[in-house]
Amino acid sequence: MIPLLFAFAIPNLFWEPGPETAPALDQAGIECPYVRPEKMAAWKNAGRCVMGGDPAKPEKMRVPGVQYRMNEASASRSPWINSNGWRFQRIGRRVVLYDLPKGKGAFGLAEAFMYNAEALVKIDPDDIKAYGDMAKFLKGLEPLGMPERVNIGFVDDGSAMAGEMMNLMARKNLLFKVVKKADPQLDLNLKPEGKNPNEFAVMARQKLTDAKRLVRLYGSETTLVRLEGNDTRSRLHLINYGNRPAEGLQVRVQGEFKNVTLHLAPSGQEPASKIAAPDLMTGEGVTEFTVPSLAVYAVVELNK
Amino acid sequence: MRRRTFLQIPAVAAAATSDEIPKYTIVSSHKPQGKAGMPGLYPGQVVSLQSKSVIDAATEKVNPKVVTEMISKGMTELTGEKQAADAWRHFFTPDDVVGIKLNCSGAPKICSHPLVVAEIVRNLMALGIKANQIYLYERFLDQVVTVKYPEYLPAGVNIGVVGNNRSGIVGYDPKTFVEVNFFGEDDTRSNLNKMVTEKFTKIINVPNMKDHGASGVTGCLKNIAYGSFHNVARSHQYSKTHTLSFIGTLASVEPLRSKTVLSIMDGMKAIWQGGPFEKQHKFAFYPGRMMFGTDPVAMDRLLLDIIDDERKRQNAPTVWSRTTGEWGPYVREPGHIEFAAKLGLGEYDKKKIKLKEFNVA
Numbered sequence: 001m002i003p004l005l006f007a008f009a010i011p012n013l014f015w016e017p018g019p020e021t022a023p024a025l026d027q028a029g030i031e032c033p034y035v036r037p038e039k040m041a042a043w044k045n046a047g048r049c050v051m052g053g054d055p056a057k058p059e060k061m062r063v064p065g066v067q068y069r070m071n072e073a074s075a076s077r078s079p080w081i082n083s084n085g086w087r088f089q090r091i092g093r094r095v096v097l098y099d100l101p102k103g104k105g106a107f108g109l110a111e112a113f114m115y116n117a118e119a120l121v122k123i124d125p126d127d128i129k130a131y132g133d134m135a136k137f138l139k140g141l142e143p144l145g146m147p148e149r150v151n152i153g154f155v156d157d158g159s160a161m162a163g164e165m166m167n168l169m170a171r172k173n174l175l176f177k178v179v180k181k182a183d184p185q186l187d188l189n190l191k192p193e194g195k196n197p198n199e200f201a202v203m204a205r206q207k208l209t210d211a212k213r214l215v216r217l218y219g220s221e222t223t224l225v226r227l228e229g230n231d232t233r234s235r236l237h238l239i240n241y242g243n244r245p246a247e248g249l250q251v252r253v254q255g256e257f258k259n260v261t262l263h264l265a266p267s268g269q270e271p272a273s274k275i276a277a278p279d280l281m282t283g284e285g286v287t288e289f290t291v292p293s294l295a296v297y298a299v300v301e302l303n304k
Numbered sequence: 305m306r307r308r309t310f311l312q313i314p315a316v317a318a319a320a321t322s323d324e325i326p327k328y329t330i331v332s333s334h335k336p337q338g339k340a341g342m343p344g345l346y347p348g349q350v351v352s353l354q355s356k357s358v359i360d361a362a363t364e365k366v367n368p369k370v371v372t373e374m375i376s377k378g379m380t381e382l383t384g385e386k387q388a389a390d391a392w393r394h395f396f397t398p399d400d401v402v403g404i405k406l407n408c409s410g411a412p413k414i415c416s417h418p419l420v421v422a423e424i425v426r427n428l429m430a431l432g433i434k435a436n437q438i439y440l441y442e443r444f445l446d447q448v449v450t451v452k453y454p455e456y457l458p459a460g461v462n463i464g465v466v467g468n469n470r471s472g473i474v475g476y477d478p479k480t481f482v483e484v485n486f487f488g489e490d491d492t493r494s495n496l497n498k499m500v501t502e503k504f505t506k507i508i509n510v511p512n513m514k515d516h517g518a519s520g521v522t523g524c525l526k527n528i529a530y531g532s533f534h535n536v537a538r539s540h541q542y543s544k545t546h547t548l549s550f551i552g553t554l555a556s557v558e559p560l561r562s563k564t565v566l567s568i569m570d571g572m573k574a575i576w577q578g579g580p581f582e583k584q585h586k587f588a589f590y591p592g593r594m595m596f597g598t599d600p601v602a603m604d605r606l607l608l609d610i611i612d613d614e615r616k617r618q619n620a621p622t623v624w625s626r627t628t629g630e631w632g633p634y635v636r637e638p639g640h641i642e643f644a645a646k647l648g649l650g651e652y653d654k655k656k657i658k659l660k661e662f663n664v665a
Contacts, residue, residue, distance in 0.1 A: 172490055202488050210485070210492070218493045219472040248474030250493070279478045290478055
C-alpha cells in the first residue's frame with residue numbers, strides 16, 4: 001500500500017517527468033507530487049518535496065468520459081458513460097490509479113475528488129495547468145466530513161453482473177451504497193437478480209419511485225451526482241461526462257434548503273466561480289434550482 | 305415557498321380515449337385569462353382561402369400581393385369586419401407583446417413563409433404595436449437562420465429563438481412544465497418556453513400543412529405544443545409514439561393556452577409524406593391555401609382531410625393506418641386532434657365546424 005498524504009482528501013498527482021519540470025509544477029501550485037521511487041533522489045537533490053510511489057501497484061481506473069453509442073447502453077437515446085463512481089462502492093477506500101491521456105487530467109482529478117477516492121492521478125504533462133487550476137478549486141472548498149447520502153442498499157456479490165448493475169444504477173443517479181445485508185434505515189434494499197443490468201436499474205427506480213429519489217436532474221443525460229450530508233446541510237457533487245457543457249441543468253434535491261451556493265470548477269479559459277443558485281425554490285420537502293452551465297464539475301452547498 | 309398549481313388531465317378525457325394514456329402532471333402557477341385563448345373568440349369556425357396564383361409550383365415563388373389579399377380577406381371573414389385593421393383589433397391592442405410561433409422544423413424547404421410572417425407583422429404594426437414588441441419565435445436557431453426572415457421585416461422585430469441546445473432548459477421556465485414518464489427516460493419534464501410565460505401577452509400560431517410521421521399531421525396543435533416546450537422528442541421510441549395525448553396536453557398548459565389567440569395556417573405549400581421535413585421534393589404539393597381561425601382543433605380537423613386526400617391521390621396509406629415500414633417508423637396518431645377536443649381545445653366534429661371557403665384570384 002502506498003502511503004498517501006491527504007489534505008482535504010485531494011487526490012495526489014503522479015508526475016512522470018524529471019526535476020527540470022519543477023517550474024511547471026510551481027506555476028500550477030503543486031507542492032509535493034508523487035514520483036517514481038528511482039527518481040526521488042534527483043528531485044530531492046533539486047530541493048523539491050516529492051513522495052515515492054509505483055504506479056503499477058494500485059488498481060487502475062477507467063478513463064472517465066462519454067461514448068455516444070446510440071441505443072447500445074440501453075433502449076434509449078442515452079450515451080454510454082465511463083464513470084468509476086460505482087467501483088469505489090465496491091472497493092471501498094483503497095488506493096487507485098488514474099492514468100489519464102492528454103485532455104483528461106483535470107476531469108480525472110475532479111472525479112476522484114467527487115468520490116472521495118484515495119487516488120494517484122497520472123496526467124499528461126501538457127495538462128498540468130488545467131490540473132493545477134482544478135486542484136486549487138478543490139482545495140478552496142470547505143472540508144465537510146459528512147456521510148454520503150444514499151437511500152438504496154445493494155448486496156454486492158462481487159460478480160461482473162453485479163458490477164454492471166451498480167454501474168447502471170449510478171448512471172441513473174440512483175444513490176446507493178454496498179451493504180452486507182438489508183439495511184432497514186434505507187428506503188430500498190436490493191441484491192443482484194436477473195440477467196439484464198438495465199432492466200435491473202429500471203426496476204430499482206420503479207421500486208424506489210421517483211418521488212423518493214434523493215436527487216433528480218433535468219436537462220442532461222451525461223451528468224452524474226454524489227450527495228453528502230444530512231437534512232440540515234448537504235453537499236451535492238455534479239460531474240458532466242459529456243463533450244459539451246450541460247446548459248440549464250435543473251436540479252431537485254430531497255430536503256428544504258434555503259441557502260444554496262454553486263461552486264463551479266474552472267474549465268478551459270473559464271475560471272472557477274461561485275454564485276447563489278438561480279431559480280431557487282423550496283417546499284413540499286424538496287429544493288430545486290438551476291445550474292446555468294455545467295462545463296465539467298460543480299459542488300453545490302445546501303444549507304437550511 | 306413555491307407556488308404551484310397541479311392540474312390533472314380531466315378524467316373524462318382519459319377515460320374516453322385509451323387506458324394507455326400516460327399519467328401527466330401539469331405544473332403551472334398561471335391561471336386562464338378570459339376567453340381569447342384556445343379555442344378562442346371563434347370556436348368551431350374556420351375561414352379557408354385558396355388561390356391558384358399565390359404560389360408558382362414550379363419555382364415556389366410566392367406572390368406578395370395575393371398573400372396580402374388572402375390575409376386581409378381571411379381576417380375580415382373570420383371576424384365579420386369590413387376593414388382588416390378592425391379585424392386585427394379583435395385580438396390585439398397597441399400594448400401587446402406578440403409572439404409569432406413559426407414553424408421551421410422543415411426549414412428552409414417548408415416553413416412559415418416569410419411573406420406571410422411579414423404581412424402579419426405589418427398588420428400588427430398598423431395597430432400601433434411597435435416592432436420591438438413583436439417576436440418571431442421558434443425553438444432552434446439552426447433551423448430559423450436558414451430562412452432570411454429579417455430581410456422581410458422592419459428593423460426592430462425580434463427573432464426569439466431558444467438556441468441549439470436540445471436537452472438543457474436554458475430559455476425555458478423551470479416553474480412551468482409537464483411531467484410524464486413515457487418509456488422510463490430519466491428526464492421526465494418538458495418545460496414551457498420562458499418567452500411564453502414571461503414576455504408575450506398574445507401569440508399568433510403560424511403552422512404549415514404537413515404530414516407528420518408520428519402524429520399523422522402537424523398543424524396548429526403540434527406547432528404550438530411541441531414548438532413551445534423542450535424535451536418533447538422523447539415521446540417517440542421505436543414504433544410507439546405518445547403524440548396522441550402529449551400534443552393536446554402541452555397545448556392546454558397555461559399560459560400557452562390563454563395567450564394563443566389566433567392561428568393562420570400557411571398551406572401555400574404542403575407535405576403529404578415524410579413530414580415534418582421535406583425529405584424528398586416529390587412529397588411536396590401546392591394547395592395554395594391559407595386557413596384562419598382561433599380554434600386549433602377545427603383547423604387541424606380540416607387539415608387531416610387535406611393531407612389524407614393527397615395521400616390517397618399518391619397511393620400512400622392513409623394517415624390512420626396503424627402499420628409501419630416504408631411509409632414511416634412510427635404508428636401515426638392523428639387521433640391527437642380528437643384528444644385535444646376532449647381537453648376543451650376546440651371542435652372536432654366536422655358537422656359542427658362552420659367553414660367559410662373562398663377563392664382568391
